[in-house]
Amino acid sequence: MSEPRSGVPLILTSLASVFVTVGCLWYYGYVHFAKPEDARLLAEFTMLKTLPGETYQASAAPARQMAQCIDGRLVLFDQEQRGLSGVLVDERGRLVRCLP
Incomplete structure (x- = not known):
């Protein structure tokens, strides 16, 4: 019998990829956070x-x-x-x- 897998690594990977994507877009000037x-x-x-x-x-x-x-x-x-x-x-x- 197989045990259910934990979803924590999947959630952390998706959050990290979102932060890296937004960081890259901000660095290259495609995203601007207004102040x-x-x-x-x-x-x-x-x-x-x-x-x-x-x-x-x-x-x-x-x-x-x-x-x-x-x-x-x-x-x-x-x-x-x-x-x-x-x-x-x-x-x-x-x-x-x-x-x-």
Whole structure:
């Protein structure tokens, strides 16, 4: 007669594999655990209004952020901090839309 097997090793193996998988996804930037300080202002932006016949001056050095249009919203990605991204909003917290 065979004795019933214990399920403890199976449960521990499955828990360990879940933790290792989540850890690998976090390390490579596919999973981000949000913290309250992540919701703070990433950077200040100012719009330079262009008028016909007038010139404007801006720095030749690029900003740390890169923008991309995703689902009609302007999403900013920080190039120095891996995985840090956010949407661009105006002073009232409304999303800035873009044309795809």
